[in-house]
Amino acid sequence: MHARLVRSAAVAVAAAGTLTWAPAASAQPSEPTPSAPAAHAETPAPDAGSVEITAKDTAGDVLPGAAFLLLDSAGQEAGRGKTDAQGKLAFPDLEPGVYRLKETASGSPLHEVVADQDVIVTPGATTRLSITDPFKAAKVLLQAKDDKSGKLLPGATVNIGTGDSMLLTLTTGSKGTASGELPVSSRKTQFWVKEIKAPAGYDLYKPSKTFSAGPGAPVTVTVTNVKTATTPPPTQKPTDRPTDKPSDKPSPSKPGKDEDVSVPSASGTPTADKTASSTAAPAPAGSLAHTGADATPWLIGSAGVLIAAGGGALIAARRRRTDNSTDDGSSES
Numbered sequence: 001m002h003a004r005l006v007r008s009a010a011v012a013v014a015a016a017g018t019l020t021w022a023p024a025a026s027a028q029p030s031e032p033t034p035s036a037p038a039a040h041a042e043t044p045a046p047d048a049g050s051v052e053i054t055a056k057d058t059a060g061d062v063l064p065g066a067a068f069l070l071l072d073s074a075g076q077e078a079g080r081g082k083t084d085a086q087g088k089l090a091f092p093d094l095e096p097g098v099y100r101l102k103e104t105a106s107g108s109p110l111h112e113v114v115a116d117q118d119v120i121v122t123p124g125a126t127t128r129l130s131i132t133d134p135f136k137a138a139k140v141l142l143q144a145k146d147d148k149s150g151k152l153l154p155g156a157t158v159n160i161g162t163g164d165s166m167l168l169t170l171t172t173g174s175k176g177t178a179s180g181e182l183p184v185s186s187r188k189t190q191f192w193v194k195e196i197k198a199p200a201g202y203d204l205y206k207p208s209k210t211f212s213a214g215p216g217a218p219v220t221v222t223v224t225n226v227k228t229a230t231t232p233p234p235t236q237k238p239t240d241r242p243t244d245k246p247s248d249k250p251s252p253s254k255p256g257k258d259e260d261v262s263v264p265s266a267s268g269t270p271t272a273d274k275t276a277s278s279t280a281a282p283a284p285a286g287s288l289a290h291t292g293a294d295a296t297p298w299l300i301g302s303a304g305v306l307i308a309a310g311g312g313a314l315i316a317a318r319r320r321r322t323d324n325s326t327d328d329g330s331s332e333s
Helices: 002-016 274-279 292-332
Strands: 049-057 067-071 077-082 088-094 097-105 117-121 126-133 138-146 157-162 165-171 177-182 189-197 209-213 218-225 262-264 270-272
Touching (some): 049 097, 049 117, 067 088, 117 126, 138 165, 157 218, 165 177, 189 218
Parallel strands (some): 049 126, 138 218
Antiparallel strands (some): 049 088, 067 077, 157 189, 189 209
16 A cells, blocks of 8 residues: 555656645555445335215215214224215225224205214225215104094094005094104105094094105194994884783782682672682692683673573562552552
8 A cells, every 4th residue: 555655656746847745546445345234124004995985865866065974993083074066075095994984964954864884994995885864754743633623533543654655653642633753755755644443433534635745844634534423223112022011910800819709699789709719729830820811701600690680680670560560450440
């Protein structure tokens, strides 16, 4: 190294004629110097994913202004936003994993929000979701009324539906009203009403009735019932049984069971026929009750006695006339 410096200085002096220090080369060690260690390369991050949302209603119309919140698996907020005029919202640059999506507002007074749902984000892919917000239910009030007085009637049961689907069954309470909610599928839905049970004392409401209802709007449905016609009962029902029951009480024309029948004697004075009463055989147990036919022998006997008494009286009268005639003849002689 020292020899090279001397030669360089000598050359410089010879050329310039003066002594001037002008090194031709910088002094460097002859030994090689070790190079600096290379920096370690960083591990590349995994590819990020994204989520894209499209919000619509059940009629197929897009919903701008619907608000959503995205939470990661630890429950921390990973993104939030609202849908644009086309009903779209995107969450980019998401690490792969499972997320929870919440709709916080539908952006419309006519729609409800959907339930929370899980979203899976995969590396380098976009997860597309279609969110359908339902319409708010219509609020229906049912009334059952008397067709004449307008009085509210309890106990009326109706079915309400649309198309071929039955959606709701209501029964009016003690105040004659009932209320419920009807799911709607458009901004104006047509419904039908059918009464399946009438109030007590009324006929069933049979006419077909329809009405329209909108999302979240109240609507009143009224059915009118007519009183059941009543037929007055007949004044007297025909029967085969006798209306007058035979009486066992004695009467002037019918003697009692235990009474003696008085018959006139030959002298015209009625006497009790005790012999006939005492000789009559008692009816055997279990026999039929006595009827008017049992008195026939008594009547025949009484008639014979009367005839005999009348004949005796006639003979006595003739004798008196003969005696009177004889007495008159004797007097004249």
